[in-house]
Amino acid sequence: IRWSCCNPLSTQDDIAAALVKAGIAIFAWKGETEEEKLWCIDQTIYFADGEPLNAILDDGCNLTRVVHEKYLHLTDAIHGCSEETTAGITKLRKLLKNKKLNVPAINVNDSVTKSKFDNNYGCGESLVDGIKRATDTMIGGKTVVVIGYGNVGKGCAKTLRGHGAKVIITEVDPICALQAAMDGYQVTTIAEACKIGQIFVTATGSTELIRGEHIMKMRDMAILCNIGSGQTEIDVVWLKANAIKIENVKPQ
Known part of the structure; x- marks a missing residue:
């Protein structure tokens, strides 16, 4: 190996x-x-x-x-x-x-145990645990924007709502967006959601979803999280280039 x-x-x-x-x-x-x-x-x-x-x-x-x-x-x-x-x-x-x-x-990703259990249940639990450990933030009462409503996004949204968050979904796939609406979530665009969210979660595996123009419109103390694969869903390069201060909140 x-x-x-x-x-x-x-x-x-x-x-x-x-x-x-x-x-x-x-x-x-x-x-x-x-x-x-x-x-x-x-x-x-x-x-x-x-x-x-x-x-x-x-x-x-x-x-x-x-x-x-x-x-x-x-x-x-x-x-x-x-x-x-x-x-x-x-x-x-x-x-x-x-x-x-x-x-x-x-x-392996599309196997039943991965897509229906790990993605749908495990990711949501890991997300909430990670947010709490990293930021000591209470989820209840927060407006959380979940970007992507695939298997991972569905699981994250459900877990966040179970912890008392008001969850907003953004999704480019019309079928997944309709599923989110039928599941009772507000569905909108990133351009609109960036103005009202307190916590943002990217869950697509795509690139450049949260960019500089979105970050500039966010509320003070907004939290950005990525549970998708890789580091390209949030424009971290822009964040580092425009940061007033960079502080390592916790080592893990």
Whole structure:
């Protein structure tokens, strides 16, 4: 096994160190830059004896994408890949549509236990737990904007409402938007929701959903959260470039 991270902010260094002590090759640490993340992924391609990888366990299509972009000559020896995220499956389907997917792929994300239980129940619980631990904020009485009403968004919205939040949904898919309305949520656009929300949750796996023009219209002390795959749903680059002050509230 050779292991790298799918998210530069998600690695727990003590656990990574314990795995290294157990003899597993880990290439990850908390707070990687994008360049360091790509370097780490590159280190998983070949084992110490020079043999290339022959199977991929992926999250977000990170390793599979790198293999197809830089190591296409190795794909004949790869038995297959598995992918567990909606964003990753979207990328794999794009490769398949363009006839560029060179390895068999297992869609873990759409399995019943993943989509109907982990996404629908687990993500909502993790979201609320993460918000409370990171900010010490009470959910009850807050106006929370959930961006995306897929399986993850549905679970997050339901859990937030169960904790007493007033939940607003934004969704570009008309069927999912109609589902949100039928489930009793107010449905609007990000341009409108950014003016009234106190907590914002992105749950799409897409990119550039909350941008600078939205952030500038938000209320003071607004909280931005992402539960989707990757770091591109919120324009963090803009935030850092325009921040008056950057403070690490809590280490985890």
